[in-house]
Amino acid sequence: xxxxxxxxxxxxxxxxxxxxxxxxxxxxxxxxxxxxxxxxxxxxxxxxxxxxxxxxxxxxxxxxxxxxxxxxxxxxxxxxxxxxxxxxxxxxxxxxxxxxxxxxxxxxxxxxxxxxxxxxxxxxxxxxxxxxxxxxxxxxx
Amino acid sequence: xxxxxxxxxxxxxxxxxxxxxxxxxxxxxxxxxxxxxxxxxxxxxxxxxxxxxxxxxxxxxxxxxxxxxxxxxxxxxxxxxxxxxxxxxxxxxxxxxxxxxxxxxxxxxxxxxxxxxxxxxxxxxxxxxxxxxxxxxxxxxxxxxxxxxxxxxxxxxxxxxxxxxxxxxxxxxxxxxxxxxxxxxxxxxxxxxxxxxxxxxxxxxxxxxxxxxxxxxxxxxxxxxxxxxxxxxxxxxxxxxxxxxxxxxxxxxxxxxxxxxxxxxxxxxxxxxxxxxxxxxxxxxxxxxxxxxxxxxxxxxxxxxxxxxxxxxxxxxxxxxxxxxxxxxxxxxxxxxxxxxxxxxxxxxxxxxxxxxxxxxxxxxxxxxxxxxxxxxxxxxxxxxxxxxxxxxxxxxxxxxxxxxxxxxxxxxxxxxxxxxxxxxxxxxxxxxxxxxxxxxxxxxxxxxxxxxxxxxxxxxxxxxxxxxxxxxxxxxxxxxxxxxxxxxxxxxxxxxxxxxxxxxxxxxxxxxxxxxxxxxxxxxxxxxxxxxxxxxxxxxxxxxxxxxxxxxxxxxxxxxxxxxxxxxxxxxxxxxxxxxxxxxxxxxxxxxxxxxxxxxxxxxxxxxxxxxxxxxxxxxxxxxxxxxxx
Numbered sequence: 073x074x075x076x077x078x079x080x081x082x083x084x085x086x087x088x089x090x091x092x093x094x095x096x097x098x099x100x101x102x103x104x105x106x107x108x109x110x111x112x113x114x115x116x117x118x119x120x121x122x123x124x125x126x127x128x129x130x131x132x133x134x135x136x137x138x139x140x141x142x143x144x145x146x147x148x149x150x151x152x153x154x155x156x157x158x159x160x161x162x163x164x165x166x167x168x169x170x171x172x173x174x175x176x177x178x179x180x181x182x183x184x185x186x187x188x189x190x191x192x193x194x195x196x197x198x199x200x201x202x203x204x205x206x207x208x209x210x211x212x213x
Numbered sequence: 214x215x216x217x218x219x220x221x222x223x224x225x226x227x228x229x230x231x232x233x234x235x236x237x238x239x240x241x242x243x244x245x246x247x248x249x250x251x252x253x254x255x256x257x258x259x260x261x262x263x264x265x266x267x268x269x270x271x272x273x274x275x276x277x278x279x280x281x282x283x284x285x286x287x288x289x290x291x292x293x294x295x296x297x298x299x300x301x302x303x304x305x306x307x308x309x310x311x312x313x314x315x316x317x318x319x320x321x322x323x324x325x326x327x328x329x330x331x332x333x334x335x336x337x338x339x340x341x342x343x344x345x346x347x348x349x350x351x352x353x354x355x356x357x358x359x360x361x362x363x364x365x366x367x368x369x370x371x372x373x374x375x376x377x378x379x380x381x382x383x384x385x386x387x388x389x390x391x392x393x394x395x396x397x398x399x400x401x402x403x404x405x406x407x408x409x410x411x412x413x414x415x416x417x418x419x420x421x422x423x424x425x426x427x428x429x430x431x432x433x434x435x436x437x438x439x440x441x442x443x444x445x446x447x448x449x450x451x452x453x454x455x456x457x458x459x460x461x462x463x464x465x466x467x468x469x470x471x472x473x474x475x476x477x478x479x480x481x482x483x484x485x486x487x488x489x490x491x492x493x494x495x496x497x498x499x500x501x502x503x504x505x506x507x508x509x510x511x512x513x514x515x516x517x518x519x520x521x522x523x524x525x526x527x528x529x530x531x532x533x534x535x536x537x538x539x540x541x542x543x544x545x546x547x548x549x550x551x552x553x554x555x556x557x558x559x560x561x562x563x564x565x566x567x568x569x570x571x572x573x574x575x576x577x578x579x580x581x582x583x584x585x586x587x588x589x590x591x592x593x594x595x596x597x598x599x600x601x602x603x604x605x606x607x608x609x610x611x612x613x614x615x616x617x618x619x620x621x622x623x624x625x626x627x628x629x630x631x632x633x634x635x636x637x638x639x640x641x642x643x644x645x646x647x648x649x650x651x652x653x654x655x656x657x658x659x660x661x662x663x664x665x666x667x668x669x670x671x672x673x674x675x676x677x678x679x680x681x682x683x684x685x686x687x688x689x690x691x692x693x694x695x696x697x698x699x700x701x702x703x704x705x706x707x708x709x710x711x712x713x714x715x716x717x718x719x720x721x722x723x724x725x726x727x728x729x730x731x732x733x734x735x736x737x738x739x740x741x742x743x744x745x746x747x748x749x750x751x752x753x754x755x756x757x758x759x760x761x762x763x764x765x766x767x768x769x770x771x772x773x774x775x776x777x778x779x780x781x782x783x784x785x786x787x788x789x790x791x792x793x794x795x796x797x798x799x800x801x802x803x804x805x806x807x808x809x810x811x812x813x814x815x816x817x818x819x820x821x822x823x824x825x826x827x828x829x830x831x832x833x834x835x836x837x838x839x840x841x842x843x844x
Contacts, residue, residue: 155497156494
């Protein structure tokens with residue numbers, strides 16, 4: 073079941089801008105709506121909402137998590153085959169395949185190139201066929 | 214078992230309906246080109262003009278697409294072939310396939326034509342047909358920039374709009390090139406199809422699949438072909454060996470060696486213009502070349518493009534080939550047919566039979582001609598018809614290098630006679646892949662099977678044709694099948710006694726190879742990664758009972774179904790032919806055996822296939838394969 077936005081929503085657009093699959097629509101200062109067909113239940117909207125206006129798939133109120141505590145994808149370079157599934161799964165264009173270190177270098181791998189954009193949705197890790205990505209860091213203090 | 218979901222979009226009426234696929238059909242044909250061939254047989258009335266809105270296009274994915282299996286992002290387009298009037302299938306690695314599946318559909322069937330320029334939007338399973346008036350006329354790169362960058366896109370360029378017979382459909386920078394897919398979309402007034410969604414493929418046994426998948430990816434990454442040669446040099450890395458074995462088409466297939474070949478090899482490309490390698494989504498092989506064109510990093514050329522725009526027109530400039538490759542892509546044209554047709558036009562010019570202002574060895578006028586073809590301007594407009602129709606008008610049939618009307622890929626069949634047989638019998642026309650790609654074991658240096666003997670070529674060709682059909686239907690890129698040839702052989706090299714012994718052995722066991730098909734699927738009732746890595750993967754992903762024997766029989770069923778479509782459209786065994794240059798004129802005048810001995814090989818081929826003397830599948834064969842269609 074998809075996430076849901078309650079009438080506590082003040083229409084700040086933060087969730088819509090953060091959603092990695094563009095599943096949230098709504099105008100400024102109006103209640104937003106989640107497209108249940110597209111929602112991947114990553115929880116990003118709940119993590120960013122200042123008004124606790126998001127219900128998760130179990131119907132519970134999602135609690136905001138400070139940005140500093142968000143987990144980030146860490147790629148195991150040795151395991152990664154640079155298949156780029158994660159690069160394409162990322163809706164925020166955070167991941168890239170590394171550039172060759174020298175002419176003829178074919179040992180490249182995926183890495184978090186744009187950390188600021190990362191919303192900690194974990195889609196990359198869930199799609200990785202080799203389980204080479206783990207979401208780490210930002211443990212709750 | 215979850216059945217694939219197909220929809221039928223009637224463009225004339227704007228209606229969308231489900232097109233159910235039965236479990237029986239799914240298990241018999243899997244998906245991709247095999248299932249599409251069967252559906253096309255049901256949906257297409259006989260004798261429809263290929264380049265018209267009445268043509269039916271099936272764009273579909275395969276069971277493995279989106280599962281995370283290696284090199285499995287490919288999608289297929291099947292329709293009536295603009296070049297041959299038989300069946301067409303065109304395969305592409307762009308992101309559209311993954312996104313189509315993520316949007317909720319395994320395949321879409323397009324019937325009829327839209328009244329005005331339109332595009333189809335498939336978002337989260339909702340289909341809408343929208344006006345593309347503002348997109349019409351844009352090149353394939355620009356039109357894709359008009360849509361959300363995260364969506365999967367399949368578009369046509371100006372060539373498709375203007376009915377160039379070999380116009381391609383483009384997804385990202387990857388191209389469904391062959392057979393005129395872009396032209397048919399253009400005839401239907403469809404400029405683009407875009408898809409997006411977040412549906413995930415449900416795996417039958419995720420835990421076991423993941424374990425196997427890791428082994429499969431490791432296998433590809435450690436194999437000398439898929440783990441080293443292809444990522445390092447791309448497909449153009451084959452060029453050096455092709456030249457050494459006189460199989461590099463030069464000057465419109467009149468010779469097999471190009472004296473300046475060292476300037477255009479994959480090795481030279483890697484040492485000079487390559488910026489990095491890349492790949493389709495989900496592919497650990499990463500054979501794609503990245504090169505600079507006009508100050509921008511774009512996709513580099515494949516072996517076929519280098520061969521046909523290099524040696525085959527006597528051009529030794531890689532930078533120029535990169536530009537041509539890029540132009541062909543954004544204008545939306547198949548670089549194989551385009552290159553083949555330009556070489557034919559150059560020979561017509563040289564012989565004084567026509568004047569298109571194009572000359573062997575000269576870059577002058579080529580880029581202008583390519584743009585003129587795409588936009589349907591000037592004298593070059595006629596080149597958009599392809600070499601077969603040009604030969605009907607200007608003559609030169611004996612050196613119009615096509616099979617059934619589709620130009621040959623860059624393997625000179627006179628020094629790779631098994632490939633010659635493959636070209637002639639390929640269902641979609643002069644295609645190396647549909648033709649079995651026997652060149653891989655004959656000339657490009659992986660194994661060194663005798664290139665001139667007709668013995669065993671029918672058996673080997675059929676084996677590879679069927680295997681390639683099955684791998685395509687499951688959704689794998691065909692480069693993964695290079696790993697089936699034991700890695701130590703490519704490390705030893707073609708001249709090593711062990712490689713030569715294996716090559717001889719392959720020819721010697723031909724009676725067994727030939728008899729195998731009568732015993733499928735009971736022979737090979739197991740899955741083994743080093744024999745066919747696909748089967749276990751397929752079994753764990755779908756839950757379908759699958760063995761190597763069953764899998765190969767699916768390939769054989771697909772090939773026969775495609776053949777039946779061709780026969781129903783009026784093609785006959787007379788169309789299993791090549792031009793006189795390849796079958797009658799020896800490449801090396803001092804060696805009479807350097808021709809394609811088609812007349813010797815074809816009867817054997819038909820026999821091993823279980824077809825009658827006229828190349829028609831016998832009722833017995835069809836019954837054995839479980840093909841319940843009659844023509």
